[in-house]
Amino acid sequence: MVKKVSGKFSVDGLKNKLLLMLFEVLGLLAILVSAIMVLLGYSANWFSGTRFFSSMLPFAFAVLGLIVATTGLLIGWWKLRKWLHAKSSVLAPILSVCLALLIAWVSMQDQFASARAHFRTLVGGKQEAGSVTLAHQVYAAYRRYDAAQLQRMLDRAQPYKPAIIDAARAFDLDANLLQGVAATESSFLPRDSKDGGRGLFQLTQLPKAVVEQAGKRLAEHPLSLIKPRHNAYLAAATLKYYLAQMNDDLFLGLLAYNIGPANGGLKFIMQEYGATDFTSIQPYLQQLPRDYPIRVLSYALAFRISQQEGKLLAYEEGKNALHIQQLGIPGLHVDFYDFPGL
16 A cells, blocks of 8 residues: 655545546536436427427527526535535435435336337437327327237247247347237248148248358258247248348338349339338338238337336227336347246
């Protein structure tokens, strides 16, 4: 230990002060970020629109007010900090971290879900606005399902769950998302279909690269579409292949998975018509299954709800809608439920 010499602070003392200051600053930053996200989210909702005097100008004043309020709070904190330091040097960092944890926890509650959603739309712009619209189509599809029939399908899925989770993990996919694909394709009643689809995921024509990747992860050859585990790995590899082709756009990736190589594949169809996203390609799909991604994600949502809550929730009852939106749609947003059940 280095002692105080000739009026100079010891190295240990300086390190402790810097560490305490770091905790205090990080705590304050967490408080400000959480508060700003919620307040801007509410402001974006209150002043939404394109009119200058009724929307844009009030929102600008709201942002200005937020800056002024933040400045005032920092000045207040500085004065409080002096008082706390007079009593103990650790009080300010402890209070800062505790307040940060409290505000972060409060801001993550269901009642603030709409504010967070509006903030994402504010930052994400056109792309996020499109995702929000499609997300509500998924919620509406889930709401329309018969709960008893849906539960029976979830029960049928149980024997296949380990294989699907392993396949999802192998290809860095959300397990619930992959379960949603299986539910849409076969309702967990593996069979051969009239259009040539086989097994749990109703696979037909597979790109050579997909078969190679699935075989590599499984370390088994040859692969059989009849075996549920092989079928799951091939499906995961196929979905991953089309997601990469569609630049990780979930809706387009699912649509490409369903269309497969027919008519040159979705990529060719989009290039032919100059479409750039899921919304702009829909008018050109005609008889192709434009609602396929909505069905997959609504089933995936059902699996997530069942996994997290231990049962299915009626979307329209009580505050279930907000709570379900808080859980999120598998694969649609980055969140804490990438691999439910693992």
